[in-house]
Amino acid sequence: MTDTQTPVDNGVNIEALLGARQHLTDAPQGAQFQWRASCEWVSGTHSRTTVSGFSGLGAEQAHRQDYTVEADHPQVFASEDNGATPPEIVLAALASCLTAGVATVASNRGVQLRSVTSTIAGDMDLQGILGIDRDVRNGFNGITVTYAIDADATKADIEAIVAQSQKRSAVFDIVANPTNIQVEVV
């Protein structure tokens, strides 16, 4: 890592994060979080998902304000294209999770970032979701993320930061590993 005399500022409050880590090590019940979203059908393939509250640190929590995500299918599917496709939202979630991790890990390692950009691509064979070929899965066959990072660090250090951000990423784990899903109707 670089030996900087001036502390780095990537806009990440490392001390607060390390404090939270220590706090949750001592009080693990506070680490139990639940993330929630509610989704409403608008019309056609268009839906609107809102996030508002979540729980964690032993209490109900709320975002500073509600946020909404518009999802739809593109016009080539004869839809109106009122928003990103759900798979694109997954890609966005993965890229933003990894990028938050890059900033956090870099700050923790004393690396000043100047720019972090990435492109993310997921390959999908539509014969899966269209039920044309039973052997083709619905989801991505593979995802490629490419980072371009300008920072005060060697290439190896930057690679290590990106590797560590994957190791600590919620969405990386969510996408790479199976999760039990229960869908109910009330």
Next chain:
Amino acid sequence: MRTPVVVIGAGQAGLAMSHHLTGRGIDHVVLDRGEVAQTWRTERWDSLRLLTPNWMTRLPGYRYEGSDPDGFMTKNETVAFLDEYRRSFGAPVQTNVTVEKVCRRPLGFEVRTDQGTWVCDAVVAATGASSEPYIPALATELPDRFHQLDALQYRNPCQLGAGEVLVVGASASGAQIADELQRSGRQVTLAVGDHVRLPRLHRDRDIHWWMDVIGQLDERYDEVEDLNRARRLPSLQLVGSPERRTLDLNALIASGVGVVGKLMRVSGSKAQFSGGLTNLVGNADLKQNRLLDRIDEFATEHGLDETLPKPTRPPATALPAIPTEMELSRFDTVVWATGYRPKYSWLDPAAFDDRGRLAHDGGVCSLPGLYLLGIPFLRRRKSSFLDGVGPDAGELASHLHAFLDRRVHVWPSPGAAGVGIRSRAVDPEVHSGSGR
């Protein structure tokens, strides 16, 4: 029966401690459920050799002096070495004594065994880090027809049928077993989680020689940044072989082993593997190269570049296309090489913290008079190596000696009504009652 110190386990750790206690003139007994080096006799596969070269086989007052310093001891040679070590200083080992319970008493400890009870001032738990295999819970979800065995049960390929094998875990055990089974003509798939990759040789020297000379193996538990992480680090993906070959994923893939990510779930007829393997192998490559960089810097600083071959780097791990799902029906056998755990169920519950972990600081347990020896990174990076347990044993013996000197002894007053009081001062801890 009374004695100042009971050492439990007559492997490398128990014997090293016995050597130090003997040197200090402290009476003790070493108990083992079996023979000296019992795990090496009964819980290791046939082809296993030490991961460290022979010259690194150094115990307090005893070391390898044979004709093959760069070779790697076989399992049987290791047993013989530890047997000879025991004889070299007449370690007071009692074999075939199973410890059933260690209980704290108002003064000292009671060690209950199937051969009677010992009363002592101090106990050294030297039963090792690999008392039982760690097997993930999803093992119970596999269909009954599967032949499942763990790395402690595995001996050789003849135990297995001829069908395909899934080896889970790619540290030293899993990599070696996968390699052996693939060479035996079986198709092996290796499920790879977090692992540490290193070349056997770097610039013609053994990797352990380098780790030793640069001081990496001597890094202390009170100096490392994240001790819990250091203690959980998987064993090095290495094999000890006469050819001094490197056993990494590239070598395994070249020999025909199929590689997949960490086994995550059994779903119906399928096994699902993590899609995160590319990151893990990238990480392992980065960490390997970081250590090799450190080694090469050391070599330059110490003027070794003249006499050594130029530095090279092993090729980056090249993964073929990796499936994230496989039909379970193709496999006959699953070998779990998913790690080992120490077993302290025989220890007084007062020795554990709120989260059920044995509470200790570098082997000095929070329960006064109780010591722990021979687990990974107990006091230094090499703590669990045959070459590393000696310095730990020396430091703990010194602590134990001071502890005995300043407390009330439960010995040696055979036949006396009470306990023998021999100390100058009384350790308040001992009189504080039953605690929790």
